[in-house]
Amino acid sequence: NSRIKMNPKKLYQDPNMESGPKWTQVKQKLSAKMQEVRITRQLSSQLPETGALLSELISKPEFISNQHERAASRAIPLGDAERTLQTTVQGIGAEAEQLANKLNNVASDEAELDEKIDRKKREYEQLQKRFAKLQVYVLNFRNLSYLRKVHDDLAKSERQRQEELEKAMRLAVEKMRLEQEKKDAIGLTEDDTDAPLVDRRQSVRKVYGNMMGGADSSESEDDGDDDIIRMEEVNNIKKEMEDDDEGVDNDYMVGITVTHADDTKDDLSSGDDF
Template sequence: MSYRDLRNFTEMMRGLGYPRLISVENFRQPNFELVAEILLWLIQRYEPDAHIPKDIDTEQDRVIFIKSSAQFIATKIHIKLNTKRLYMADGYSVKELLKVASVLHSAIVFLYQSHAGISRFLILRSKINVLTKASKINELKAVRQLASEVTQRGATLYHLLSQEPELRDARMSALAHPLDINTIEKGLRSSIMKVEQNTKSTLQKLDNVAADEANLEAKIEKRKSELDRSKKRLSTLQSVRPAFMDEFERLEEELKLQYASYLIKFRNMTYLEHQMEDHNRQEQARMNENELSLRRIQTRLREEE
């Protein structure tokens, strides 16, 4: 018997509604009364009208009870039980009881899912009756999608249930396989080593961050000191008057006077040039008129001759 089998069995029995609490201590020693009670309860859970002899006082009665129960389960539920393990009534009998409990538990889970799907469908149908025509179309699409989803899940469930006889033996053998302590210890050691390596790398990164922070602080302090020196130098340069500043101001005043004189002379020269151009234009016009008058006189004299 493994702890995993007992845990699965207790959870399934609790889910099926078994009224009694089952623990590991119940199966450390042979306990035929408990095994018989659980087996009879599972059979009645499957078929309440089943007729199984309940007398287990003598050895013959116990043999008859085990054979009758195994025959009923093989006929109705199609599960073959090991009667020897059931009669031993110890931890190995849990594996046989787990076969029946797993089938009943799967049926209850499937029934719950079916009821949940039906309730969802009823909720959607009630909403369809209240909403408007436009929303009804959307809800009908949702109902169709839900119907197709239910069909697909039903087909998937049927396919999985069809594979159950083939996978049952493999599952039971895997569950019955004892845990290897050495393998578990190696896995734990490897996990511990990985955690330690991750911790070391994290601490190293933290140390690097601290070193980078110290370097940045040193650079910031250096830049601050350079900035302070530059500010002091600037204030010193602004407060000191250069030696050539007096001469510069005197020359600047002279330059202003010279520039004002230059502007006056430039305006006068421009005006005189304009006047000279007008005079030349008038002289040229006068000369053209004189030449034209001479030509006229010459032409008239030629005509008189």
């Protein structure tokens, strides 16, 4: 036992490993045989059908020839032949009568067709006239819609222009009022502090009256309706200012008349000497 030698390379080799390729070949051959069996079965099922069709085709000429010989050898009865011919002649006569009736009715059919054509022509003309009227109506409607749109746009632009004019007018009047207030304030501050209150009011009234009077005369001569509206707003502002100070307003009117008439008289009316 001690002399037994073992080859470790061959220790784990399987003796059945060589049978793998053989089993694959057997499977391939078996599948090929099964395919041949299927083809054979299909051909065997087609053989009876093909044989029956071939037999029918072979026997048909014999059947036809037999029928021909039988018909040729049979004697035709005269009564049956006459009845058949009479039936055929009657059918042909009925068809001829139908054709004759149709030919006779061609004139009436033509008249009916002509009447239908005339009626369709009249309907077509009426439809054409109606179509023309509808076209005119659509055109007028489109023009009217366009004119309405233009009118709306013009009215909108006119309203915007009027609003802008009114806004500009209000701004101008407000600016004039602010400037006048500034001038009044400047006139009050530049006067002598020792001068009487009546004299200072007189000087302020002179500036305000001269300014507004000149503006009224120039605007009434140069402008139209817009100037009249502006003057009305200026007069409203004057009335508001007059309501705030009624006593000063009376002196203001006296100051305006005296200023335009004579400066010396205005000095005398104030009651103070410079």
